[in-house]
Amino acid sequence: MIALDPLLQDDLLWAPLLIVLLKVLVVFVVGLLATMLMVWFERKAIAGMQNRIGPNKAGPFGILQTLADGIKLFFKEDLFPSRADRFVFALAPFLSFVPAFLAFAIIPLGGDFRNGSSGEVTLFGQVTRIQLADPPIGVLFALAISSIAVYGIMLAGWSSGSKYPLLGSVRATAQMVSYEAALGLSLACVLLLSGTLSTSGIVSAQTTIVDWHIISTGIVPFFIFMIAATAELNRPPFDLVEAEQELVGGFNTEYSSIRFALFYLAEFMNTVTMSALIVTLFFGGPQPIAVGNFVLDIPLLPNALEGTVWLLAKILVFLYIYIWFRATLPRLRYDQLMDLGWKLLIPASLGWFMLLAAQRLARQNNWNIIVVTGASIAVLLICYLLMQAAFARSARERETQGTMF
Amino acid sequence: MEFFVFVCAALMILLGAIGVIVRKHPVHAALSLVLTLFGIAVLFVAQEAHFLAAVQVIVYAGAIVVLFLFVIMLLGVDRVENLRTEPLTAQRPLAIIASLGLLGVLVAAIVNGNGILNERGSGINLPDLQNGSDANTVQLAESIFSQYVVAFEVTSVLLVIAVVGTVLLTRKAKLGAK
Numbered sequence: 001m002i003a004l005d006p007l008l009q010d011d012l013l014w015a016p017l018l019i020v021l022l023k024v025l026v027v028f029v030v031g032l033l034a035t036m037l038m039v040w041f042e043r044k045a046i047a048g049m050q051n052r053i054g055p056n057k058a059g060p061f062g063i064l065q066t067l068a069d070g071i072k073l074f075f076k077e078d079l080f081p082s083r084a085d086r087f088v089f090a091l092a093p094f095l096s097f098v099p100a101f102l103a104f105a106i107i108p109l110g111g112d113f114r115n116g117s118s119g120e121v122t123l124f125g126q127v128t129r130i131q132l133a134d135p136p137i138g139v140l141f142a143l144a145i146s147s148i149a150v151y152g153i154m155l156a157g158w159s160s161g162s163k164y165p166l167l168g169s170v171r172a173t174a175q176m177v178s179y180e181a182a183l184g185l186s187l188a189c190v191l192l193l194s195g196t197l198s199t200s201g202i203v204s205a206q207t208t209i210v211d212w213h214i215i216s217t218g219i220v221p222f223f224i225f226m227i228a229a230t231a232e233l234n235r236p237p238f239d240l241v242e243a244e245q246e247l248v249g250g251f252n253t254e255y256s257s258i259r260f261a262l263f264y265l266a267e268f269m270n271t272v273t274m275s276a277l278i279v280t281l282f283f284g285g286p287q288p289i290a291v292g293n294f295v296l297d298i299p300l301l302p303n304a305l306e307g308t309v310w311l312l313a314k315i316l317v318f319l320y321i322y323i324w325f326r327a328t329l330p331r332l333r334y335d336q337l338m339d340l341g342w343k344l345l346i347p348a349s350l351g352w353f354m355l356l357a358a359q360r361l362a363r364q365n366n367w368n369i370i371v372v373t374g375a376s377i378a379v380l381l382i383c384y385l386l387m388q389a390a391f392a393r394s395a396r397e398r399e400t401q402g403t404m405f
Numbered sequence: 406m407e408f409f410v411f412v413c414a415a416l417m418i419l420l421g422a423i424g425v426i427v428r429k430h431p432v433h434a435a436l437s438l439v440l441t442l443f444g445i446a447v448l449f450v451a452q453e454a455h456f457l458a459a460v461q462v463i464v465y466a467g468a469i470v471v472l473f474l475f476v477i478m479l480l481g482v483d484r485v486e487n488l489r490t491e492p493l494t495a496q497r498p499l500a501i502i503a504s505l506g507l508l509g510v511l512v513a514a515i516v517n518g519n520g521i522l523n524e525r526g527s528g529i530n531l532p533d534l535q536n537g538s539d540a541n542t543v544q545l546a547e548s549i550f551s552q553y554v555v556a557f558e559v560t561s562v563l564l565v566i567a568v569v570g571t572v573l574l575t576r577k578a579k580l581g582a583k
Contacts, residue, residue, distance in 0.1 A: 085430075085432075088432070088433075088436070134538075135455060135538075136455040136456075136532040136538040136539065136540075136541065137455045137456055137458070137459040137542075138538070140456070140459035140460075140463065141459060143459070143463050143467075144459050144462040144463045144466075144467065147462065147463050147466065147467025147468065147471070148462070148466065148467060150467065150471050151439070151471070154471065154474060154475075154478075155432075155436075155474075158432065158474075158478050166478065169478070170475065170478055170479055173471060173474070173475050173478075174475070177468060177471055177472070177475075180467070180468075184463075195539075196538065196539050197538065197539055197542060198538045198539070201538070
């Protein structure tokens, strides 16, 4: 499976260099615009759900509200708390802003992936992909970047020299590190089926709806990934990091002016990126909806551009789902959050991964797939019962001996 | 180009390593450690070891140093320590001997492996258009899960022992205090 960007295979010339620069510029501008529109979209949609009007003054439908807010924040006074660690305090917003943009680089933003096409397009006589970077490690890059993003929030809280931001960032760290495990394990299910790490390879494996990884991995990894991603983004119902009722404003309490705006931007940019990642991993990214031989084709558009339209449509659905979460779900308690992550999501994703791996092995060696699945389910059931027994035992001991910690 | 990357990464690594030792504040020292780990990841990428680079960032920078920082913040040890007092007697002379020994081993290894260090990637499929982008991952997986599977499993047992030991220690301390 060839998945590297052919553009960068030969020696670097001016044309490829210019194309790469153009791609960087486009991805950056699109990222900023998407963030701006996402903030507006969220405020407008939530307003609709709560019977309000929402932003409606700046521009048509209030669409320029984010721009107005951004300009206002630019001109606000930039405060440094007196007990802040100045260097780290100044560094932290960038540590959360830059990874938010970097992760967007590996999303295939378009191209023709139908029938196993490689999604390559010819641009100014150069063969390339509509995607900023296609590194050999593919989705691992997204995981690496999201693990870097922890630093932004953690250091912001610590360097403020104030207790509420510190509490917020300690919570954030624990939450993001715990859910990263579930995120990675459900991702492994996708990788097991696609057999490649590269995002464009993952997309080109999902030709028809049956091949979409949400169906071929059996839905469970998708739900785990979705929940873990929401927790990783610190979005409601997992927004304990900035629980206003408990922590004033969370990790960013002491931030003002453009530094605050950077955190805000990063948060929404991460939401867009994570939606795009979910679409890429589970919903075929730029692939059109296709059942069997029937392809839902948009007339008049070239297939490569059509991919972009499909991707946008799919991402919008997920952005709406995230807004919907925020409008409807109450925040979890901290112990519920940790229980959900460690006692449910991680064991479930591990078990499901084992099941898929056993099936794959059975298919490779021509074993009876029903027997193998039955045996795996039996093993999983035993594991589940053992785990429940352990939980019951620990609950009993907690009652008789008091909590250990 | 490769030389330039190497110099930059090596500078990152050295600056970070010096920072870990010199910076008085534990949080700053931990951040310097992140710099070092990133430099190593860059070097891995320069050697076409993309998978190792990703794992380096995910595991070391993303999990281990985050846990360091977490512990520093949670326990509130983020104050400057007094270096004059020695918690363990004879720790410093022993540390000097151990570090000299480590230096000796490293130098010996480099001198001994001098011939091998020059021929990069011989016998190894590098990721390119012919081998696909997962050449690294596939080869690593094959050697870990076939040739070195016992060592790999033993390492995982080691981790489990560490977890069990931690749980046991916290329980013991609490029960003893009662």
